[in-house]
Amino acid sequence: MNQPEIRIYTGEIQAWTSDVLSWKSRESLCGRRLLAYGLLDWGKEDLFQNIHRADELYDYLEGMIERGRHGKPYFRGNIGIHFNISHSGAYGACALSLIPCGLDIQEVRKIRSKKMLERVLTQEEQKRVQEAKYPEEEFCRYWAKKESFLKLSGNGITKSMRDLEPPEWYEEFQIDSGISGCICAEEDCYVSIQQVSSEKFFQRFLP
Template sequence: MNGILYMDVSVFEDVLLYEKGKTLLSAERRMYIEKLKNPKTARLSLGAGVLLFFALQKCNYTEQLEKIKKTPLGKPYLKGIDFQFNLSHSGTYALCAYSNRNIGADLQQIKEKLPEKTEKILSKDETSFLTKFTQPEQTQLFYRLWARKESLIKWDGRGLRLPLQEISFIKNGTLTDILEWEDKTLYFKEYPKINEKYAVCICKEGTDFARNAEEITAEMLKIF
């Protein structure tokens, strides 16, 4: 069981679709969204919750929607069933990755310029690697590396306690999709076809990734 769902949350600028989407959420997420004052933030959180609903539906687990718990460090999970998931959002896109094993997912909107203080995120090898490319290529690569590291953080579940600058995805001078992390071998897969302006990466043990990501559209929402 492996899948990746995504959507452009701009569809929720339609008030009717926004209200329709809220009916697919858990009571906890619905209450959280209703307290948000920033419409953009609310649409992103709504989109992530809607994608989780669709993921549970595909696996015949919709009755589990109200049973989501969180670890002491805030990672959401469902106890006692063979369903792991991870949510992410950025820009106007939301993402949900699910599997029968622990999974981390991240989506990053690629900005026009590099953010300040990249040394807090990149290793020395990664910083050196980026200097081989043009400025636009450096920006693309930076966000791809950041998505990798965020997906690792979310797979791990310990949050920003991980020393990002000590983790390197450069091996023998090239970008690698495999990382030896503590006592495990982790694999990373990108999904550039979702949108060229976003970096998307999934982290998990094993190479049984979903081949393609599936878009959830406004038309699919309207049938509920």
């Protein structure tokens, strides 16, 4: 039996929004543009037959998207594609698949307080972070993993991060040395990760 495929597209937020002088959230805009690129890569060219400009994409895609009870986005109607978007630091990322998936990326940052460790991690996980050679990196890995689990379920922050049960399958990855990520699903998947040049996007959609 072939494993379902998940394709993860990543890009630098600044490069993917370089044509915009003012925008309330460049991170959100980058995520939507990576989503459009991913849909094209999955052969969904027909969705964009009347869209030629990058500045038209955000509102167009928003019109295609609905949100679940706790905010998880999904496409209205049935186009046969599931997606999940995340951003942190200088990067955005978007995962597309034929099955539901959960994606999160996290920039390595200083651990703000012991209370944060206690809120997010079990006692055993806290110990591993405290004993790690690079505690911030270890904590970042846990955070990305648990956020991806929550995003797969669609429960958001309504569930405690300490006691999350892992899904059937997950895989950790890194975008660069400073950003950790995790992708998950309810069955084993094949994953491809590609850092996409914004030039390819702007070849398809005029600024």
